Amino acid sequence: MADYDLAIIGGGLNGVSIARDAAGRGLRVILLEQGDLGAGASSASPRLIHGDLAGLERRHFLRVRSALAERDIWLRIAPHLVRPMRFAIPAHSDERPAWRLRSWLLLYDRLASRSGLPASATVDVTHHPVGNALKRPFGTAFEYSDCVVDDSRLVVLTAVDAAARGAVIRTGARCTRAERGKEWRLATKDRGFRQVITARAVANATGAWTPSVAETVLRVPPPKVAAVQMDQIVVRRLFDSDNIYVFQNSDGRLIFASPYERDFTLIGTVSHAFKGDPAIVAMAAGDVAYLCDAANRYFRERIETVDVVRTLSGANMVLKPASRRDGAVTLEHGRGKAPLLTIVGGDVTTSRLRAERAVSKLTPFYPMSARWTAKAPLPGGDFAWDRFDNEIDEVRDRWRFLGEDQARRLVAAYGSNAKAVLGDAKERGDLGPAFGPELTGAEVRYLMQKEWARFPDDILWRRSKLDLTMQPADREALAAFMAAAV
Numbered sequence: 202m203a204d205y206d207l208a209i210i211g212g213g214l215n216g217v218s219i220a221r222d223a224a225g226r227g228l229r230v231i232l233l234e235q236g237d238l239g240a241g242a243s244s245a246s247p248r249l250i251h252g253d254l255a256g257l258e259r260r261h262f263l264r265v266r267s268a269l270a271e272r273d274i275w276l277r278i279a280p281h282l283v284r285p286m287r288f289a290i291p292a293h294s295d296e297r298p299a300w301r302l303r304s305w306l307l308l309y310d311r312l313a314s315r316s317g318l319p320a321s322a323t324v325d326v327t328h329h330p331v332g333n334a335l336k337r338p339f340g341t342a343f344e345y346s347d348c349v350v351d352d353s354r355l356v357v358l359t360a361v362d363a364a365a366r367g368a369v370i371r372t373g374a375r376c377t378r379a380e381r382g383k384e385w386r387l388a389t390k391d392r393g394f395r396q397v398i399t400a401r402a403v404a405n406a407t408g409a410w411t412p413s414v415a416e417t418v419l420r421v422p423p424p425k426v427a428a429v430q431m432d433q434i435v436v437r438r439l440f441d442s443d444n445i446y447v448f449q450n451s452d453g454r455l456i457f458a459s460p461y462e463r464d465f466t467l468i469g470t471v472s473h474a475f476k477g478d479p480a481i482v483a484m485a486a487g488d489v490a491y492l493c494d495a496a497n498r499y500f501r502e503r504i505e506t507v508d509v510v511r512t513l514s515g516a517n518m519v520l521k522p523a524s525r526r527d528g529a530v531t532l533e534h535g536r537g538k539a540p541l542l543t544i545v546g547g548d549v550t551t552s553r554l555r556a557e558r559a560v561s562k563l564t565p566f567y568p569m570s571a572r573w574t575a576k577a578p579l580p581g582g583d584f585a586w587d588r589f590d591n592e593i594d595e596v597r598d599r600w601r602f603l604g605e606d607q608a609r610r611l612v613a614a615y616g617s618n619a620k621a622v623l624g625d626a627k628e629r630g631d632l633g634p635a636f637g638p639e640l641t642g643a644e645v646r647y648l649m650q651k652e653w654a655r656f657p658d659d660i661l662w663r664r665s666k667l668d669l670t671m672q673p674a675d676r677e678a679l680a681a682f683m684a685a686a687v
């Protein structure tokens with residue numbers, strides 16, 4: 202008998218979502234990730250959980266409605282990671298006319314009618330906080346509701362849930378070769394050690410690596426896909442309001458600026474064709490300047506390229522011809538040829554549904570239980586999304602030494618599992634050494650033991666964004682602490 206029912210190659214959002222779905226349906230699952238979970242495109246997304254207003258312009262009404270339904274599911278199952286936000290589109294006469302924006306938003310409200318989020322509204326920018334940060338004399342803006350998500354934590358907590366349901370998650374484990382017969386024989390290099398495992402089916406969920414893994418590891422014809430790079434920049438906070446601004450740039454692109462980790466603003470996106478090694482995706486200087494110029498066109502506070510504290514770039518595959526939103530799932534098998542699932546591209550909002558469809562394709566091969574992921578909360582997500590602030594209050598009541606910001610960060614990252622991080626601590630010192638004002642030894646240990654963190658970046662960038670404010674000396678102390686804790 203094969204070691205596993207399903208071996209998944211790739212620990213981005215697509216891979217971990219398949220692992221969670223399949224493990225919960227009773228399959229014996231292993232996931233192999235060559236680096237850290239979410240280290241590819243999945244930690245460089247625009248972080249939106251949305252119906253995609255622009256989809257209405259392309260008349261993708263059914264897709265928008267389905268994505269809005271997914272948005273509601275995310276709010277229910279991940280209320281710590283997904284936050285409702287008010288998006289603001291300042292109307293400008295040179296661009297899409299106000300009446301058109303208004304009619305899109307009315308339709309958007311209708312398609313999202315059961316969400317419980319506030320409906321869209323027209324605001325007078327000259328007398329509304331939305332206008333405070335804006336440079337140009339906009340008269341009107343439109344506000345509407347959508348959500349943002351902590352994308353890399355979504356990946357990690359999805360993997361945590363998959364593991365809790367029996368999946369084996371191996372990070373630092375690269376699949377180097379696969380022999381296909383009635384079952385798969387996979388050669389892996391797992392933290393330097395060579396191993397062989399067998400599986401009844403394989404899923405190729407390797408994002409921008411999909412064609413090369415198909416050709417060189419699985420030795421099957423690569424899917425017809427094109428590589429696309431997507432870039433964003435992080436600058437110091439440009440505005441006080443909690444809105445996400447969506448600007449209609451003069452070249453027709455929609456540019457957004459979003460509050461990011463309390464003290465910063467995330468501005469994006471530019472995307473273009475990508476060539477090269479997906480492990481090294483760097484933003485071109487011209488694209489950094491483009492996003493700074495776009496922001497300067499709208500915000501009072503000016504930014505230059507030297508103000509960019511971090512760039513976020515990812516590469517992934519889109520189908521030819523492209524349907525970027527939903528991605529694509531194919532299943533290939535034959536006599537004496539064990540099944541191969543290939544899952545390509547798609548956005549964060551639709552990832553749960555995509556995984557559900559992918560795993561459902563395997564039903565002819567295995568007995569498995571019914572679809573389940575729409576109703577089961579992710580780890581720590583067992584509270585209603587509108588009780589997020591109550592969760593923070595409860596944490597502050599019990600661990601009185603925590604400041605408001607610290608408690609908020611912990612609840613946003615761990616939800617109700619913040620309790621497991623904080624344990625019985627009575628005072629700050631009980632949480633072990635401090636690495637900067639926020640991170641403690643207790644949290645580092647938790648992340649190493651429960652969430653596969655191995656290196657400082659795993660913690661500082663993918664399981665938190667503390668890298669944005671961490672001093673070099675604290676980083677060095679963290680590296681030494683982690684090395685000693687292994």
Ligand SMILES: Cc1cc2nc3c(=O)[nH]c(=O)nc-3n(C[C@H](O)[C@H](O)[C@H](O)COP(=O)(O)OP(=O)(O)OC[C@H]3O[C@@H](n4cnc5c(N)ncnc54)[C@H](O)[C@@H]3O)c2cc1C
Pocket residue numbers: 210211212213214215216233234235236237238239240241242243244245246247248249374375376377406407408409410414418429430431472473515516517518544545546547548549550
């Ligand atoms: C241009 C572009 C625009 C996008 N726009 C949006 C958007 O507007 N909204 C949105 O929500 N999302 C968007 N996304 C999607 C999002 O960023 C990701 O595509 C999504 O998170 C799914 O990623 P993934 O799991 O397929 O790939 P990845 O996150 O890249 O994961 C693939 C993983 O496979 C691993 N791997 C590769 N080879 C091997 C091997 N041999 N063995 C083991 N592991 C291996 C890699 O290390 C990597 O971690 C966009 C993506 C692109 C490219």
